[in-house]
Amino acid sequence: MEYNFRQIEKKWQDHWKASGAYRVSNESNRPKYYVLDMFPYPSGAGLHVGHPLGYIASDIFSRFKRLKGFNVLHPMGYDAFGLPAEQYAIEHGIHPAVSTERNINNFRKQLDNIGFSYDWHREVRTSDEKYYKWTQWIFLQLFNSFFSRLTNKAESIALLVADFEMNGNSVHACPGDASVHFSAAEWKTFSEKQQQDILMLYRLAYCGYGEVNWCEALGTVLANDEVVNGVSERGGYPVVKKKLRQWYLRITEYADRLLEGLQTIEFSEAMTEMQTNWIGKSYGAEIDFNIVSRQTPDVNPESSGVRDQSTANSRLTVYTTRPDTIFGVDFMVIAPEHGLIEGITTEEQRNEVETYIAYVKSRSDRERQAEKKISGCFTGSYAVNPFDGRQIPIWISEYVLAGYGTGAIMGVPCGDERDHKFARHFNIPITNIIGEHYNGEDANPTKDATLSNSGFLDGTVMREAIGIVISKLEEMGIGKRKVNYKMRDAAFSRQRYWGEPFPIQWKKGIAVPLPETELPLVLPVVESYSAGPEGEGPLANIPEWVARELETNTMPGYAGSSWYFIRYMDPHNDKSFCDRKVSDYWNQVDLYIGGTEHAVGHLLYSRMWTKALYDLGHIGFDEPFRKLLNQGMIQGSSRFIYKVSPTIESVEKNPTFPHILISKSLVELYESNSPEVVSQVENAVTLALLSLPPNVKILSQKHKIIPLHVDVNIVDGFELDIKECRKWRNGEYANAIFICEDGVNTPLSAGGEGSGVRFICGAETEKMSKSKFNTVNPDDLVHKFGADTFRMYEMFLGPVEQSKPWDTKGIE
RNA sequence: GCCCUGGUGGUGGAAUUGGUAGACACGCAGGACUUAAAAUCCUGUUCGCCGCAACGCGAGUGCGGGUUCAAUUCCCGCCUGGGGCACCA
Numbered sequence A: 001m002e003y004n005f006r007q008i009e010k011k012w013q014d015h016w017k018a019s020g021a022y023r024v025s026n027e028s029n030r031p032k033y034y035v036l037d038m039f040p041y042p043s044g045a046g047l048h049v050g051h052p053l054g055y056i057a058s059d060i061f062s063r064f065k066r067l068k069g070f071n072v073l074h075p076m077g078y079d080a081f082g083l084p085a086e087q088y089a090i091e092h093g094i095h096p097a098v099s100t101e102r103n104i105n106n107f108r109k110q111l112d113n114i115g116f117s118y119d120w121h122r123e124v125r126t127s128d129e130k131y132y133k134w135t136q137w138i139f140l141q142l143f144n145s146f147f148s149r150l151t152n153k154a155e156s157i158a159l160l161v162a163d164f165e166m167n168g169n170s171v172h173a174c175p176g177d178a179s180v181h182f183s184a185a186e187w188k189t190f191s192e193k194q195q196q197d198i199l200m201l202y203r204l205a206y207c208g209y210g211e212v213n214w215c216e217a218l219g220t221v222l223a224n225d226e227v228v229n230g231v232s233e234r235g236g237y238p239v240v241k242k243k244l245r246q247w248y249l250r251i252t253e254y255a256d257r258l259l260e261g262l263q264t265i266e267f268s269e270a271m272t273e274m275q276t277n278w279i280g281k282s283y284g285a286e287i288d289f290n291i292v293s294r295q296t297p298d299v300n301p302e303s304s305g306v307r308d309q310s311t312a313n314s315r316l317t318v319y320t321t322r323p324d325t326i327f328g329v330d331f332m333v334i335a336p337e338h339g340l341i342e343g344i345t346t347e348e349q350r351n352e353v354e355t356y357i358a359y360v361k362s363r364s365d366r367e368r369q370a371e372k373k374i375s376g377c378f379t380g381s382y383a384v385n386p387f388d389g390r391q392i393p394i395w396i397s398e399y400v401l402a403g404y405g406t407g408a409i410m411g412v413p414c415g416d417e418r419d420h421k422f423a424r425h426f427n428i429p430i431t432n433i434i435g436e437h438y439n440g441e442d443a444n445p446t447k448d449a450t451l452s453n454s455g456f457l458d459g460t461v462m463r464e465a466i467g468i469v470i471s472k473l474e475e476m477g478i479g480k481r482k483v484n485y486k487m488r489d490a491a492f493s494r495q496r497y498w499g500e501p502f503p504i505q506w507k508k509g510i511a512v513p514l515p516e517t518e519l520p521l522v523l524p525v526v527e528s529y530s531a532g533p534e535g536e537g538p539l540a541n542i543p544e545w546v547a548r549e550l551e552t553n554t555m556p557g558y559a560g561s562s563w564y565f566i567r568y569m570d571p572h573n574d575k576s577f578c579d580r581k582v583s584d585y586w587n588q589v590d591l592y593i594g595g596t597e598h599a600v601g602h603l604l605y606s607r608m609w610t611k612a613l614y615d616l617g618h619i620g621f622d623e624p625f626r627k628l629l630n631q632g633m634i635q636g637s638s639r640f641i642y643k644v645s646p647t648i649e650s651v652e653k654n655p656t657f658p659h660i661l662i663s664k665s666l667v668e669l670y671e672s673n674s675p676e677v678v679s680q681v682e683n684a685v686t687l688a689l690l691s692l693p694p695n696v697k698i699l700s701q702k703h704k705i706i707p708l709h710v711d712v713n714i715v716d717g718f719e720l721d722i723k724e725c726r727k728w729r730n731g732e733y734a735n736a737i738f739i740c741e742d743g744v745n746t747p748l749s750a751g752g753e754g755s756g757v758r759f760i761c762g763a764e765t766e767k768m769s770k771s772k773f774n775t776v777n778p779d780d781l782v783h784k785f786g787a788d789t790f791r792m793y794e795m796f797l798g799p800v801e802q803s804k805p806w807d808t809k810g811i812e
Numbered sequence B: 001g002c003c004c005u006g007g008u009g010g011u012g013g014a015a016u017u018g019g020u021a022g023a024c025a026c027g028c029a030g031g032a033c034u035u036a037a038a039a040u041c042c043u044g045u046u047c048g049c050c051g052c053a054a055c056g057c058g059a060g061u062g063c064g065g066g067u068u069c070a071a072u073u074c075c076c077g078c079c080u081g082g083g084g085c086a087c088c089a
Helices: A005-019 A052-067 A083-092 A096-114 A129-143 A157-167 A184-188 A192-200 A251-265 A270-280 A321-328 A347-361 A365-370 A419-425 A462-476 A541-546 A582-585 A602-615 A663-669 A674-690 A722-731 A778-787 A787-796
Strands: A032-037 A072-074 A145-148 A153-156 A205-215 A220-222 A240-249 A283-290 A315-320 A331-334 A379-384 A392-398 A408-411 A481-483 A504-507 A512-513 A591-594 A628-629 A634-645 A660-662 A706-708 A737-740 A744-746 A763-767
Touching: A005 A365, A005 A787, A032 A744, A052 A072, A052 A096, A052 A591, A052 A787, A083 A096, A096 A787, A129 A145, A129 A205, A129 A602, A145 A157, A153 A157, A153 A602, A153 A706, A157 A184, A157 A192, A192 A205, A192 A512, A205 A512, A220 A674, A251 A270, A251 A602, A283 A392, A283 A462, A315 A331, A315 A408, A315 A778, A321 A462, A331 A419, A347 A392, A408 A419, A408 A628, A504 A541, A591 A778, A628 A787, A634 A674, A660 A663, A660 A674, A663 A674, A663 A706, A674 A737, A722 A737, A778 A787
Parallel strands: A032 A072, A032 A591, A331 A392, A591 A628, A660 A737
Antiparallel strands: A145 A153, A205 A220, A205 A240, A283 A315, A283 A379, A283 A481, A331 A408, A379 A392, A504 A512, A634 A660, A634 A706, A634 A763, A737 A744
8 A cells, every 4th residue: 555645744734733733831740841943044045955954853852752741842933134134135125024034934834844843833033023122122131231250140230330339440340441440439520421431341232343344345344254355255346344333242251151151061072162162261471571663782681671762661462371481482473453563663664564464454364364374574673571681573463363362472483383483484583492392393382391591490390480480470560360261252233234223322422222111123124225324234324213313233143043042932922031930940941953053153142141141130040051962964965067168269259069068987088088988079079069150169179077066956866867957057958968878968959869868977075055056955855755754864864963965865 | 274073885874991894774786576567585795806615815994104912993194074263144
């Protein structure tokens, strides 16, 4: 008897729907269990077979837990704000809400095909104003809070103000600017604006200035993604850095708690390590060096530290984790954006420095770090080693980033690989302070060497010298112990349209939160999606918006996704983001399934938001995800056809030369000049020429072979379906000549079908993407084999955590 | 460049306190059954070589070294696929 899966699956899916089989209640005597998928961004391309892998795994697990007697929360929704929808709007003039809605409907249809047991009654969409009302509300919680280093948690900004009135900021040092100090009396004399500016330096969500990728030609701010090799991806226009007002989350204040929290949750070791590295806590010292603009020949080691010359009051502060190597410093490197450059560049060097900075300006941080070629430029000034008076040249180089530490490092070539390469490249003499541990060829970052050439540290093991040097620096008042984090505060605004508006009004330069009763602040309809004046977002083009002095930035994509797992618990509540009783019942997500690509974005931000909401008493748990499982990526298995591409000369422009395609194994034979294959190719070229005007000539004897992606869906295993290929891409290959394993397949127009049918494609494993024609649509597979077969097959592809290539053939 | 992760037959994958590499399964090939096919069953299947024959010979876990009686497993140096690197989500 035939198993009619289409009929059977439809029957049961309809039944589930009609009976509300997967509706789950917040009231239950059964123990709870919360299984969550990372909700998708509803892209226009729809789902491919890679997306459901994690969904299938979590669905199976949810069903299992239900059968085991748990009350299982297993919801789904859409991360619906984002750049692609806005891009689409710019190009096609379709409102993002419209295209997003359409995409969501398509996603839903695809998901339903697979037979998931989601409680769709709880669906959330981040772009829904009923949802983002609460995103805005949480933003205001963050805005109205600061992180108390005394209690190690977020507290109300009102408490801070009360404390300022009593103690100035002696109790709560300023996290935004360590140089800010004031007494209670001074606080009271500050104007409203001054007070607010100070409070801004404390708020967990705050406004400051930051650099963005600005493209003058497109008149818009670009994402790093949209910048390729220093020019815009669209159009190839130049991109420069521009300073704009930006909102930030003060996530750095949570650095330690984010680190500690990792111990209490089950993330994979790799994930834990990634987050740990991202936070990048390091212990070291900040050291001040005096600067002199000219090298003095006779240096008296005892007095030079104080014998400053013309530029006596300028100092260079570096951050180092290795103060023990201070006698090995042979040069300083400062970031090209460093504030000192203007003041310390000598006349002779000015031209060179300006040229160099101009070169660096267009490059992204990543390009700067990835650059293999060493670049840099001397400022003409010197820093003075406080211990031996040695004068150390100060260089500028792109490998030092302004955003980390102090934007300046001390170069110790014998102990650091990058410094070593730098010194070699610019012929800077290298001081060896680690004796035989340095071989003169490669830097050695050891901490176990006994120091030499190191003044008072000679004979000390490096590991121990670290503390000694710091104490000495502190004693001399020219340095201090410093804990540093690689993590920076999270940029929280975008100069874009399709995101949550900030519930903030600007009154006389002061950010004033909208009252809760005015939430949600609804995203208005705009005429144009292009940027406003001065690089502001599209909202700046709306007169009423500007007249109300509303913030024109919008929130980034991760705003809505930082708390969606809480909203699923109580999705229709219009009194609160989530009833406390309900969140106490469901508590943490017990199992969260999603990709590692969110390791340092979403998975950090949502942890921070959870901690802040916990601190402020809105929820009862401070880690959102008890256990995280990272599903592997399903890679695409691309197929290639090989195009024979002769060099053509013609008086006509762009003659349409019929494609000549050659089977995989024949490619090698052709390239090794197998006479049989060469003559086959020549015959094909001759045949192709017949269809062209007579003035077309073939120039070279040997033709280029170009591999081209072909749609995997018209390939069975490795064998191309030639008939389908002729129809593919609106008939681009309709007249192609296929040189097959078993003969030549010619188009009807050239005298009927030839004999060849076996055309073998090349294969490669790549990321699954539309442009590579290697995506496989789950709908097709479900239609052909049924949802159960499809689900089972995805699970049998290999361990969920592992990446593996898709192979449609295997399903049979 | 930096961080994370993977690389074992045609395919998914077994095997690690270092002890017979390739279990199991898919695929493929041959055979049985059938008029024929599908399904099912049987046999073979890492590669190469020798042979009338096998409990025959050799190589083999990305590449190159090393440690060891013994290495997929440990160490060093590389190559390579995938993910991330702060405005894609």
